[in-house]
Amino acid sequence: MEKHILALQLSHLLGEQFSREWVYDKIEIPKQPHLGDLAFPCFSLASFFKRNPKEIASQLAPQLKHDLFAKVQTAGGYINIFLNQAFVTEQTMKQVLTDPSSYGSHSFGTGKTVVLDMSAPNIAKPFSMGHLRSTVIGNALSNLAEKCGYTTVKINYIGDYGTQFGKLLAAYQHWGNEEKVRENPLKELTKIYVHFHQASKDDPSLIEEGREWFKKLEQQDEEALKLWKWFKAVSLEEFEKVYELLGIEFDLTRGEAYYNDKMDKTVKLLQEKQLLEESEGAQVVRLDKEGLPPCLIQKSNGTSIYATRDLTAAIDRYQTYEFEEALYVVGHEQSLHFEQVKHVLLKLDFDWADQLKHISFGMMLTDGKKMSTRQGKTILLEEVLNEAIQQAASNIEEKNPELQNKEEIAKQVGVGAVIFHDLKHDRRNDVEFSLEDMLTFEGNTAPYLQYAYVRGRSLLEKGEFHIETADASLKEEPAWPLVKWVRHYPETVFKANTNHDPSIIAKYLLELTKAFNKYYADTKILQNDQQNARLTLIYVFTVVLKDGLRLLGIEAPEHM
Template structure:
């Protein structure tokens, strides 16, 4: 696989330039492939060598490229070396390329393809805490939380496959003034019977009513403030009602998470840190960081000149805590409990300033580990509508995706008979949602499009699933023909070489994803793989071929199916075997 060839090329360079092999690994990369176009397998960036001081940074870069290319000798592994514009191209022995890439498939460590690369060994390992999803208690799972949930799940999956100890945390919005409003509102508009029948719908209706009432009625606003103060003072009646709201909501959420194939190790929440939030306030005071504003609120001065031109409010004038105060307490508590090496918060980009302030205050308090905390922002989704109009709740989106997918499957002539078509439609519909979301830059807003999302052709989640199901069916039909033993010389057609060249890039794609936490690299790699497989499927038939040729081709298709399935699982997609 890629690491074998990269290491051999690095050894050649190390010998010629009298450097360590490891110095050349970052400068070597697999060449992206284009259909029907012959390309080299690896390229060496001369610019990277100049930046790292391995070759002089002055002088003509093209002359340096050509000079080094002529000094490098071909051998049984590297059969051609040529100079390009600022790069040296390496073509490896074709038979060896087939053998090395495909020999790992069919063994128990199928799912480890590309993950033992020396490129990935340069990444830091350790304990990663990922906080994602984080919806608000007593509200239905809003479609707006979908992005946090699936992006956070991707990051957790990615870190786990790289060997990190991953802690998946759902930090629920289960404290704050909205519970003052809800508690006071439930006393006036709530009904325990309705709460039992349709819990989240009833709480949603109460919340809408009380907000309307509070806009015109100062008494209701005061009742809300009083209820929240009772919560902060642990009044048993207020706490009992709050506990009921929390349990009902978590049960409902877990049902939605199960549909998405998402799980959490820990359900935490703001309420867990109310005591500690007061301790944080005291610590800020003792460190001389807490100031009192003209409005009587407690603030921390974030300005570089310490002139209060930029402040973060951490305490209301009535002494109750805010979201950021509880976030400070939560971060400190997590470091003490879980000893994380990095903590990642996945929320929309509108919260960038909140996290800037959070990390700034933690550092000011002397917590140097705040440098290893990261906010991963994402853009908004526009135009998310169902047939019934504007969508609010995620379950409506999942139901619609399943229904539309089931309809498309019923209309298709290629759909196979299956035991549970609804389950398949659900999995494929969710794949379509995830791929549409992940194709572009994570920070960008995008417009939701049902028709484009559910197309069987083109760059969609449906296309990924269709390709996987087709490969699974092909391998199953020829069970007993394939095997680990195959003749690499029977896979030298350009179609199969192009697929293998693309697989050489897998570790680089995982590496890039780990560096910037963007799912688009992996999605676009898998979509291109599917297009290359479609060509190979047409041009390299298994049926009607001699046993030896069939065996070799099945090894190619089995290997690509394995990489496709592993990549889909990292994205949070469950591969289906039939469609």
């Protein structure tokens, strides 16, 4: 709130050339407490006013007045604002206490829909660590959008079509064993798929065989269709085990194949707009003016390509949901593909195509290299989750063997560790897979946050805190850093949603928790007449921490 008030006052003083939004973006939070709680640098005003930044700061500072501002000072070319700690502390705690579950929420998304294309594992392949990123980033973005008032539709767009399935069908003809597939579906199907790629290096005819099997699948060949449906059914059963561990549900699970009988309409639209051109026997849409290579619509052998299915899917989704945004949570290696899809839709005069956003992310690496199913270099997510849960269970058994609901808490801690290890990184960066780092229960990890929550809840229990008798009138200096972090939560939610980056929440929670731990270490919470007010702050902290973890898809256990 104070940033908005400061921006409003400064923009009024500076004149219409400087909008409130421009001023707001310039406001900083000083790293050193002696420099205040907010700071506005005047250096960017110097050329406009043709005056020294220090002079500008000195002229503006005395004119900034509000109940929230305890003191306004200048330092060089900066205006430093010190907030009224008692006033802000009481106001912040009352905001949380009024409606704990809605603190940090926004309403600008009310009545609007966000569609998320996320997770999207390929059938007949294991759910690897490589698919973790799309799944947990997409889930967190959905939670953030809902926190901002949007209705969300999470679509698990299963990879169940394409030339790779022709290769798998061909591989099954050569090396498939029905009994082994039924016994361990994804392991066996992956094994023959990897073998196919290795064998095709010595026998290139296998590649052509794979193409022929995909063509059979497109032509609804009975044998190809039967095997494909079987592979899909057993894959979805295996995927569901992983989603259950992660605690993630979808509004719609739909494969690429759903659009097979709907693509002709899209191709017809392209023809009517005279956008299709022949290129080496294939059908393409040229995107020269957009500075992009042609978008392939149909291969020379008449088979479809995923661009055609994505075009058809986007049209279908807009007709169904009239979305405000459609977020494609897919790795950055697909950036060109989504640029092409968007521009083809714009050429079809679908203005809503500008609302399609590719939420790219870096790769999950092993030893600095991309994971690859065809090379047999994958790490299975289910195995990692189970190992994390097992290690959490071992820690509980060692440190708190009498703990109730040990299995459930081990799951919350282990799964939370895996999710947070991913989401604490900027989504655009690659993440090096490290089981050791992921399962470390100290430092910048989910267990560190979860333990702080448990510690806070324990204090509330010992102090017999009741929300009905909460006291928001806390007046002590050591509490101020924690109060400020609690106060930053609504703005952090807004920023994370706007930037489509859950790491903003993850990093915020680490700072919030560090402030709590310092307050806990420096203050005797359960002492004297300030006890109830201190416990009220602890309660407020636990509300924000639990909700922040929830946005990331992580549970907060009451005991550890």
